[in-house]
Amino acid sequence: MNYQNSLAFAQQLDKEDPLQHVRKEFHVPKDTHGNDWLYFTGNSLGLQPKQTQQYIQQELDDWAKYGVEGHFEAQNPWLPYHEFLTKTMAEIVGAKPLEVVVMNTLTTNLHLLMVSFYQPTKKKYKIVIESDAFPSDRYAVQSQLQFHGFDAKEGLIEWRPREGEELLRMEDLETILEEQGDEIALLLIGGVNYYTGQYLDIKRIAEIGHAKNCIVGIDLAHGAGNIQPDLHNSGVDFAAWCTYKYLNSGPGSLSGLFVHEKHAYNKELPRFAGWWNHNKETRFNMRQPFDVMAGAEGWQLSNPPILSMAAIRSSLDMFAKVGMTALREKSEKLTGYFEYLINQIATDRIKIITPSNPKERGCQLSIQVQNADKSLHEKLMEQHVITDWREPDVIRCAPVPMYNSFEDVFRMVEILKTLV
Template identity: 50%
Template sequence: MANFEPTLEYAQGQDDIDILFSFRERFHIPQHEGQDCIYLCGNSLGLQPKSTAYLFEKELADWAKWGVEGHFNAERPWFSYHQQFSPSLARIVGAQKEEVVAMNTLTVNLHLLLLSFYKPSGSRYKIIMEAGAFPSDQYAIETQVRMYGHNPDDAIIELSPREGEHCLRDEDILQAIEEAGESVACVMMGAVNYYTGQYYDLKSITEAAHRIGAIAGFDLAHAMGNIPLQLHDWKVDFACWCSYKYLNSGPGGVGGIFVHEKHGNNPEVFRLAGWWGNDESTRFKMKKGFIPAKGAASWQMSNAPVFNMVGHRASLDIFDKTNMRDLRAKSKRMTAYLEFLLQQLNHLSFTIITPSEPERRGAQLSLLFHDKGREAFDALTNQGVIADWREPNVIRVAPVPLYNSFEDVYRFYEVLKTLAV
């Protein structure tokens, strides 16, 4: 951080040499009093690509022109609409294209995957997850263990930070998995904790789970499009994600899943059957007897929600013009600059609870206010800063490399300097 400077000139200079800066022009930036907001909330909802409206119009035109025949005659036929996303998603998560598919929404997908991969049997029935996971994950896992007749207080092992610490230590996670041993059926964690912004070591967690004979799965809601992943090489069993945060695909945008080929290409692996998960070559024979398609696509239930996928296409078109390596490099530097600037502030009482090591975090810093946090958040909002408030006292700030600038980061710091709360 020694070469950072707390000046507007320095921030603008960094933008001048940023190879990704032009991507900002591809997004709509919300306005405040006639100027661009300081939008630092892409970890909650990504901005709208400017191409989204154009692509919606094209699909509407095809619907008007073709009616039902659009399933095969549209410019991007609806019958196979979901297939266009797999190459892009595979690059983002480090997978083979048959191992990923865009479908449903996050928690629906998590339930479908748990029905396939959480198979409690005898003394092996427990699930390991992080304490303080996003509520949807907590609810999903609680109801899954109840479905098999287990008490969540017994069947769910929640991993908490040490006394006085905010984040889990890697060695504590691995030790907990080892100690739980053969009682564990599944390790299912968020890849990045939504509250603290901590990124977990997915490779080591997966290896530890496999050593004790358990399945390893992850919720990638805050990792997808944020951190480079290698799910196939790490031998992760399954993963799911939403697309409306760092993937910028619109509120409630289509989710997606990863299923490792060793499971996806094994027809004996149980999955709930739906028409669109059936083998494409026999789908329209309309006969009894589910024949799973190859790979993750066999977990699909219904045909693609085309209009819910248009924003996904607009965003992934942008991702296809860059790569996760360059995005991650900018993200690390921009987040480090944000951390540097925050450390210059002495008049506000807060602690950065996100790990300071770049490899243990993504594009988010979480500021735990010791007092008057809500007042600080409201004051930021009134001055055109869009960040995210999480009870009881955390402001989450996420400079996203696709559309945020170093100047955004500096101006956020500039506003914070003026606060008198």
């Protein structure tokens, strides 16, 4: 597209946007004068859909009306409530319903999955992560190594960008596996890197890992609701993601979990157990021996928190209406325009470290500003531009296609221009 650096052009793009009406379905924070903030932190916490309050209120009303009988008599019965989320969540991440469940929180789910899929031996015990993986992932795998009696430093292999570069190269991961694959038990890689916004080739990662008989897991915290990971066809063994970023389910909300169909009926996999991953047909007989359910539901432990799931259901209903294909199309246009405007700023201080190829990124652009510190972020905040600062000099900005506009992007860049 031949972009233009003008407010009129941005407003014209918004008029032509088939998803422009969706913004009205979200609560956008406002300043003291009633003007919308320029909100670019959907990669940390998505905005609240206006209908979410109604979804939660329905469950509060049914709790008041029915008490414990709400498990059966509520408008949306609580006993099977998690099943209401499965189909749409599976569509968002490109999985079969059998392969997906919503439960717990992200790092908890990663640990539960590693109970099953990280089975180290004295020779084959190492774990590969990105060098700039999200800290929670690093802490999780380090603690898993230590729990199994290994030295966390020796057992952790970091896939690093080359010197002077910001992005990861797939050939460097291939080299790691060629040289150390016989010692590597698990690859746990972020599908979209939280810092750079790089969208990695998940299918290729699975192929590289499986060629050396390694298990491959993916953290999709920054991918679910953002990119289309096509998890089933990718062949990865497992994945997990939070729902409070691009899936707009509210602070600290539940996590999604994927286990590939090839593992669905393997009852011999080691796992922690609770009554909610016991066969639902005999679960309430209470005195039955443990009989694990097939598929991703076989990793549940406890009955689901309905109020959190109501917020997720609200969001997923919106995703079902809009569709990931339409969201990705707008996302590529939105970040394309954003990138164009950033590159129009007449300064050598600014560099976008996110891949320029739209197929290698989601909706986040990470903007590196030389000789900047957090005061730049604070100055943006003073003008109600809500971005995310990452040390030492990067502003992470996510124009989310569900609710951000082309005018948002134009106005944000105009403010940034005056500050640098």
